[in-house]
Amino acid sequence: MSTTTLYAPAVARRRGRGHPGFFRRGTTWLMAPAVAALFAWMIVPLILTLWFSVQRYNLQDPAGRGFAGFDNYVYLFTDPSLATALLNTVIIVVGDLAVTIGVGILLAIVFDQPFFGRGIARLLAIAPFFVMPTVSALVWKNLLMHPVYGLFAWIANSLGFEAIDWFGDYPLASVIAIVGWEWTPFATLILLTSLQSVDREQVDAAHLDGASPLAVFRFVILPHLARPIAVVVMLETIFFLVVYAEIVVTTVGGPGLATTNLSFLIYSRALLAFDVGGASAAGVLAIVLANVITFLFVRTVARQM
Amino acid sequence: MRQRLRTKLQFTAIGWFAALVMAFPIFWMTLAAFKTEIDAVASPPLLFFTPTLENFAEMQERIDYIAHFWNSVAVAFGATALALLLAIPAAYVMAFYPGRRTQGILLWMLSTKFMPAVGVLVPIYLLLRDAHLLDTRTGLIVITLFGNLPIVVWMLYSFFKEVPREILEAARVDGAGALQQIVRLVLPLALPGVASTALLSIIMSWNESFWCINVTEVNAATLALAIASFSNPEGFFWAKLSAASVAAVAPMLVLGWCTQRQLVRGLTFGAVK
16 A cells, blocks of 8 residues: 555645655655765766777876777777687686586575574575685685695695696686685575575475475476576676676786686776776776676566566 | 484584585684794694784784774775665655656666676776875775665665555654654664664675775775785785784674675565565
């Protein structure tokens, strides 16, 4: 029952106006500060990015500034490092989606079962999500993955294997592992929450009919998880597209371009090479990509609602 | 019965194993925080050792932990307070006076979250530079505020919607204005929701790493950046790195655990409750 149907029509009629929300007009302004702030936050940088992207503008050469047309875009799309950066971005997104959702489903199923000390175990399992990215990355890089003193190196040595130089030999996989560890709790929490609303009677009935646990998972639980999984995919994609801090503190985009994704490429253009125009062109590309993906996912999720 | 107990014991083993694996890096970091630098790199790794508090004193000398701690506090609480100030009235209107455009405005707010930060890095950097706000708390607070505002509005909106409208209508008939309704009724009734919204905003601001790396340097650097300065080490630094990390992460772990039940709603913009 909405307030407008309770009070507004009578009042509006008395005032001789057809506007359906008399009370709304008195309160809508309360929304203005938040809407105005966000609008400014969105539109000003967007316009500036578009503007800079057609400018010849290097911070170290302010005198050489001028209109560049599509030069920055031509340069961006003919630069071989863009293809590498895009490919790395895709590998990080797909790899981490697979890791977090795969492990997340397993963890959610385990933590959905009653067991001793489940509350505390669940707290421990979601803890990585609250660790700031720079700390996670540094702890993994040094304490765990260091090729000489790291714990993994010791484990490999004691099992008779040679220690792996993670960031030297498998830099992208290492970044994916760290990001995956940080975001698995996110997927777990969301999937666990929706698992708890699975119809128990349906599960019990399936068991009574002789369905194997695997069949129950495949035909009862997985369909129920379709929408939350889509939500996780959408939200995580937005974060994985712009993985940044983990790369800055571990590999600095290297070795070579091995871990340079689109975020890091823009960062190195803008704040290391001072190329405002070029960085802005890449920024426009990032915005377009993110919006295309968001649009596709929103449509998919909306259809399932 | 016995079958059920056996299943439960099996899941106890599996569940705790999974939990310990996930938490292991944090556990290992915490151990290292209390080791000497020599013990921290010892091979084989030491599980038992004489604990020391030296690292916590040294990390203060090395990165001036306390100054950065206060920067983190200022950014997290400043951005959260401002976000609540802007979001509470907005969410109140959206929840209690929904109009034709309310849904659209909510979705639009959400969409600003999908703008990749790195896409607008250049203009924001230049705007802050021209306003002399680079490397200031004010600059970082403003940016963090905008980043969190959509989530804060969405969470508050979904909590406010659960407040029974009849109470507000009664108050309105008695002549209570919007401000009175918010302060006297909506906030007290939705207090747990408002609290978990604030907690989530504090956690996100505290851990925010992209902007603090790019627009702060020394004066306004939060802990997320200060700790990253350990990545250019001179000599052994793991124990001190771990000590600083433990001291930076522990408060957020506690807050995060307090709010875990409402977390899902906030993180999925109410799509999963």
